[in-house]
Structure formats: structure tokens, C-alpha cells
Amino acid sequence: MDGKLIYLMGPSGSGKDSLIEAARVPLRALNCEVMRRVITRSAESVGEDAIGVTPEEFERRERAGDFSLAWRANGLAYGVAVEMDRRLKAGQHVLVNGSRANLRQALERYPALLPVLLTVRNDVLRERLLRRGRETPEQIEARLARNALFKDRRSSDGPVYHIDNSGNLADAVSDLLRLIELNVKPDQI
16 A cells, blocks of 8 residues: 555543544645544544444444454444555555554554554643533543553554653644654655
């Protein structure tokens, strides 16, 4: 495949959706488009340009081979349409809002993908999750504990690039764009 898959991961509340939205226009200048995810709960789509479907519709699409990637996390199902493969084959770079738990599966299918982990300090993450108001304090603490497990566990044998989003969003956007520029061939931009 001629295009590069940029596989963005990070805990809920790390700011992936905000980073993607803020980087959307400058990504296009790098010949990179953001792929919309299909998610089994429309409420999860808030803040993200996603397609909400029922669990039954997701299962139907998955059985039909409509997804390049599909995974389950936190009681939801996520998928990325096969359109991603067409874009990659055409030489376009693609950014996907992925899952840390699904990174190995993604690497098996796309060994040259660029794995990017968006990190955030626990105190900042806790505050963001509380402010969001979708979870109880107990659920938030469980998410923080799960996040600590991922920090201690390698989800890839190769390098995973880290971007800290604890501070200014513009800094995280600059870091993402610089990382992509450094990891794609100049003639692919």
C-alpha cells in the first residue's frame, strides 16, 4: 500500500477527538484524511464525526466484510470501513482513531502503520472525565486503573510514538503533524 496508516490511540478523555478535529485541515495538506468510525452507540459519537449504528447493524456489516478493522472496547463495537484500504492503495495517508487493545491486530494487517499514543497526566485525565459527566467517579477510577495497565504493558514489539496532550492542544497538533511529516516519504505529501 502506498499510503501510510496513522493509528492514533489513547485513553478515553485524552483528547483524541479534539486533536483530530483541530488537526483535520492541516492533515489534508499532508495528503492525510481522517476515517470515520462506525460505533454501536450514538452517544459515543458526541465530539467525533462517527456513524452510530445498532449492535445488530454492526454485526451485519462486520459479517458482510464492510470493515478494514473492527474491535470491541468498553462494551461498544468499533469499525473502520473498507474505504480505508482503497484510500491507502491510492497513495493517500489515513488517520484512524484506534484502540490500544487492538494495536496488535492492526499491525498484523498493516505492518507499516504509524502507531501514535496520545497520553495525558492522570490528574488531567481524571478532571476531563469528571467534567465530561458520562461516568460515575467509580467508573472513572476504573478507567484510570485500566490506563495504568496499558502504560505497563507493551502493545507492540516496535516503537509506539507518544504525544502528550496534558497541556495546550495546539502543541499536541504540532507534534502530530511533525511526526507524520517525519514518517512519510516526501513525495507522498
